[in-house]
Amino acid sequence: MKRVKSAEVLATHTRQLFNQAVERAAALLRAGEVVALPTETVYGLAANALNDKAVARIFEIKGRPSHNPIIVHVASLAMARECVRDWPEIATNLARAFWPGPLTMVLPRSNQIPDIVTASGVTVGVRWPSHPFIQSLIRECGFPLAAPSANRSNNLSPTNPDHVFKSLGDRIPLIVDGGQSQIGIESTVIDLTVDPRRVLRPGMIHDIALIAVTGALAGLSTANERTLKSPGLLQKHYSPKAKVAVLEWNNDSELLAETARLNVASQKIHILAHTHIPSASDYGRISVIPHDAEAFARAFYAELHQCDEEGAQVIVVEKLPETSEWSGIADRLKRAAATEF
Ligand code: TXA
Numbered sequence: 001m002k003r004v005k006s007a008e009v010l011a012t013h014t015r016q017l018f019n020q021a022v023e024r025a026a027a028l029l030r031a032g033e034v035v036a037l038p039t040e041t042v043y044g045l046a047a048n049a050l051n052d053k054a055v056a057r058i059f060e061i062k063g064r065p066s067h068n069p070i071i072v073h074v075a076s077l078a079m080a081r082e083c084v085r086d087w088p089e090i091a092t093n094l095a096r097a098f099w100p101g102p103l104t105m106v107l108p109r110s111n112q113i114p115d116i117v118t119a120s121g122v123t124v125g126v127r128w129p130s131h132p133f134i135q136s137l138i139r140e141c142g143f144p145l146a147a148p149s150a151n152r153s154n155n156l157s158p159t160n161p162d163h164v165f166k167s168l169g170d171r172i173p174l175i176v177d178g179g180q181s182q183i184g185i186e187s188t189v190i191d192l193t194v195d196p197r198r199v200l201r202p203g204m205i206h207d208i209a210l211i212a213v214t215g216a217l218a219g220l221s222t223a224n225e226r227t228l229k230s231p232g233l234l235q236k237h238y239s240p241k242a243k244v245a246v247l248e249w250n251n252d253s254e255l256l257a258e259t260a261r262l263n264v265a266s267q268k269i270h271i272l273a274h275t276h277i278p279s280a281s282d283y284g285r286i287s288v289i290p291h292d293a294e295a296f297a298r299a300f301y302a303e304l305h306q307c308d309e310e311g312a313q314v315i316v317v318e319k320l321p322e323t324s325e326w327s328g329i330a331d332r333l334k335r336a337a338a339t340e341f
């Protein structure tokens with residue numbers, strides 16, 4: 001593994017800094033290097049999607065299994081169409097409704113996409129992200145960018161440049177700082193190659209919004225089916241180091257009774273609450289995240305990263321509402337809580 005001393009971190013909060021970061025990132029990408037950059041969902045680890053050696057570096061740096069395909073990021077419909085063999089009308093309709101934005105469409109791949117990107121599969125996931133930095137960078141490069149989340153395989157996705165630095169800072173030359181990710185969880189992945197269409201990974205663009213455009217969707221597939229289709233959906237993904245427990249309580253004494261059953265010192269228990277906020281207690285940390293799906297998604301991974309950072313043994317998350325708006329977050333929470341106690 002090629003190691004660099006430590007990644008350069010470039011700010012983008014003035015026009016001049018933004019343009020300089022685009023130039024620097026584009027130069028590295030043209031040279032076949034990888035770069036960590038902001039998207040509106042989570043930070044991505046990008047390489048030229050048309051350069052198989054560059055994409056191979058992503059797998060090496062992340063420790064990603066070669067059977068897990070990578071999403072290709074574009075900055076126009078024309079570029080999206082070049083990545084795929086056919087472009088159904090439904091893709092035009094979905095793009096009109098949700099692009100640029102947190103939606104990945106799985107379509108038959110074109111010949112210009114190297115095998116390594118699709119894990120030798122016949123489909124490719126394509127997304128036009130809305131973050132201004134990645135859009136400018138793709139336009140500057142003129143080629144699409146293959147980019148998984150910028151974390152080591154099996155770790156939590158990063159939602160700010162610090163998270164990326166801690167996970168990959170000694171393995172990559174550049175991290176572009178585009179601030180806190182606005183959406184905060186990964187894109188919705190929809191498979192358009194099956195009938196009816198099927199959501200492979202829920203996200204903030206939820207079923208009700210999709211159905212308004214696509215008509216019927218297949219019911220959520222079983223965990224096994226989805227893992228075969230989309231290996232990144234293995235249960236172990238999206239987990240913090242600490243164990244995660246989802247609990248329900250109406251007041252402090254109910255919470256106390258529930259957490260007592262965990263058999264963990266209370267200082268090692270961190271609470272993430274959105275509705276029933278515990279009052280002062282012996283817990284290691286109490287975080288309040290708003291009872292609002294968009295605000296919750298934006299803060300969720302950063303809170304989990306913070307609990308890990310502070311040495312939490314168990315993260316207790318207050319049970320989430322069961323409506324569509326929360327389904328993407330509920331999916332990640334379920335995975336995070338999948339580890340046995
Ligand atoms: O929001 C996102 O999607 C972020 C940002 C960086 O764009 N990317 C991301 O990539 O989350 P990654 O690699 O961490 O997750 C991509 C998921 C994986 O579960 C992978 O298996 C699935 O999408 N995927 C990619 N291409 C696919 C394909 N052709 N067919 C089925 N699943 C695919």
Ligand code: MG
Pocket residue numbers: 148149157232
């Ligand atoms: Mg990932």
